[in-house]
Structure formats: structure tokens, C-alpha cells
Amino acid sequence: MSITYTTVGELKVGSYVVIDGEPCRVVEVTKAKTGKHGSAKANVVAIGVFSGAKKTLMAPVDQQVEVPIIEKHIGQIIADMGNKIQVMDLESYETFEIEKPTEDELASKIKPNAELEYWEIMGRRKIVRVK
Template identity: 45%
Template sequence: MSKKVVEVKSLKVGKYVIIDDEPSKIMNISTSSPGKHGSAKARIEAIGIFDNQKRSIVKPVDAKIEIPIIDKRTAQVLAIMGDDVQLMDLETYETFETPIPEDLKDKIAEGSEVEYITTMGKNKLMRVK
């Protein structure tokens, strides 16, 4: 279980939300005032963590929405294989492969420590320590 349900009004810019089954980082939230017969609506604009796609969704502020549970971890680089890197988690010692982001291609080296996030069965490199 890597997600939980919260109310839309509790979301903040910089936090994460699930839109179209993709965990996304919230870039902007704008709310409209309630009308004569309706409730206030929130427009959430976010960018996907793994695919960098812009997404937006409009929901009533008292509606429920899913947010991903994101786990930040550290790992050691075992091998660099083209556009992918093989990592070993420093807590569980499990090894896995993940793609290297463009901004980290020149900074990453074998034997160095990196921070990565894992959510909904996917991993992403965030920074080199």
C-alpha cells in the first residue's frame, strides 16, 4: 500500500498527489469561491515525478483524493550501464536498476552514494551525495 486518501483542501504546493495513476508534484493550487448552488472547487496543476508530464485536475475542496506515500532512501552505485544504473540500497542491500536522469549523467560515478525515491513500485534518482 503506497498511497493514502486525503481531502483536497489539505493539499499544498510542493507536496505530491496521484493524477491519472501517476504520482505528481503539485506546482499550483487555485480555488474558486462557492457559487449559489455549488461548492468551492480546487484546480490542481502538477508535474509527473517519473514522466515529467503536466497534469491538472478540478475537484470540490471537500472531495477525497489519493496521495502517494514516497519513501526517500540512499543507495550505492554498483555499475553504470549506458543510460541505466545499478544501485544497492544501503538499508536492505537489495540491488535494482533505474534510469539515470539527464541532469545527473555527468555527476554519477561507480561507488558513489545517491538519494532516490520509491513509490508505487517505481524508483527515481534524485541527487548524488
């Protein structure tokens, strides 16, 4: 798994964080300074990259959190096999199967020989764009 670490206080909207083992994109960050001797807390709301589920993280701003490293690749669709797609990476020529996206905009563009951009995050792959 390719991850790095940062503090909760450095997270911004649009960045990525691992919550409960799921890579998520941050959609909201609110910080609250507690009482006289307390440390500042941050409330992070994020959407799961693969599941689409909303997740929250409440932690002190100086706490370390995992940040996934996103590897972006270009591939070519070889075959449409129902709910999976066979893709060949255009750099390494590796072939693999990947889940067909559920978004109508992406699913309608999927046809053999089309190029696509996919992300590899923590050992899992997701189609982001079909060209």
C-alpha cells in the same frame, strides 16, 4: 502501491498527489467559490514525478484524492550500464537496476562507488540526488 488519502482542499504547493495514476508534485492550487448553492472547486496544477508532464485536476474541495507515500533511501552505484545504473541499497543490500536520470546535473555526477539518494514511489524508483 503505497498511497494514502486526503481531500483536494488540503493540498498545498509542494505536496504530492496522484493524477491519472501518476504521482505528481503540486505547483499551483487555486480555489473558487461558486454560486449560492454550489460547492467550492479547486484547480490543482501538478508536474509528474517520473514523466515531467504537466497535469491538472479540477475537483470539489471535499473530494478525496490519492497521495503517494514517498520512501527515501540511500544507495551506492555499482555499475553504469549505459541508460541504466546498477544500485545497491545501503540498508537492505538489495541490488537493482534503475533508469539513468536525464538531468545533466545528476548524470554528470554518476560514477561507480558514488552514493545517491533515490525515492521509491508507488513501486517505481527515481534518483533524486547524487552525493
